[in-house]
Amino acid sequence: MSAGGDTTRVLDAFASAFGGTPDGVWQAPGRVNLIGEHTDYNEGFALPFAIGLAARVAVRVRADRAVRLVSTHGGGLIELDLDSLSPGTATGWAVYPGGVAWALACDGADVPGFDLALESTVPVGSGLSSSHAIECAVATGLAELTGASFGVHDLVRVTQRAENSFVGAPTGILDQSASLRGAAGHAVFLDCRDQSVELVPFDAAGAGLSVLVVDTTVSHSHAEGGYASRRRACELGAEVLGVEALRDVSSADLAEAQGLLDPLTFRRVRHVVTEDERVLATVETLRAAGPSGIGPLLDASHASMRDDFEISCPELDLAVETTRAAGALGARMTGGGFGGSAIALIPVDAETGVREAVLAGFARAGFRTPDLFTVSPSNGAHRLI
């Protein structure tokens, strides 16, 4: 699967729904998170990269206050009214462009009515940020069309507001930061306290490796309870420990923290604290030795999510176990959890065997056939036309 820069499909969809050509076409990618899960809303560290799968939107400004939306994935024409746009007024995929238009207006942008056609190659519900890919493409396009001087920090805030308040998912800034700030050949080392970013070279191919995604096709939604309850446990942990955020706790503090927290909250806290440290260790290892040294950190991250944060599921665990047994250097679930995808770092010459092992393992377990594909770091959101 590859997104490329081909705009034919989205332009055709635009022309057949609205006639003529759009004012522009913008693209924003999905992401995998190499490591650093559920650290973003704890003001910690994460290391995602933007992938080649992406959402593309063709947009043309209208003279009135209507928003008209079509997708190459079907569902017909959706109409929204900008003036009555508020949380709860849109459903389906319209919550993403609707939410971004609403959030831009909340931020003072003079958003005009618009016609928009969407095409996306990011599989929905795969844990690869299909929703943020749409939001970032729309936000980048609309910000430009409104002439608002929104920088990347503003677009991170706008898309987070859209997601939190309009879509109703209490997520952090990981996904949009990767989608907006990704760069080919690099992972995005993100400090979620001040939103600063360092691009860290991640050349898996150069090291004879590839990153295989195992999309379990177990669908999840972060607007449901599991994500929010993990977030609440982290907030409770920070409050009891008397810190602004769990970012301020280190593994040296954990023995003392254990005496102060109930056992469940302690495990949630331990995941976040150790995960932050694993991100820093991964960045150091990448800089010193390249991708081949990070396998054990990926494995430890998965174990922590499975055992302490309890956000894995049998399909994700099986994906990790079978890829490891078939020769992966390391593997972990990626994204918010409760379904979605795992990633495995594998020697290129072991790829065929790993793929076969995963397919056979899933069939034996009676699980749905997973989708398997490789990803590499790609550029963030940008204008195509």
Ligand code: GLA
């Ligand atoms: C989802 C959220 C992110 C982040 C991850 C977990 O992808 O959108 O903000 O919290 O889960 O790391």
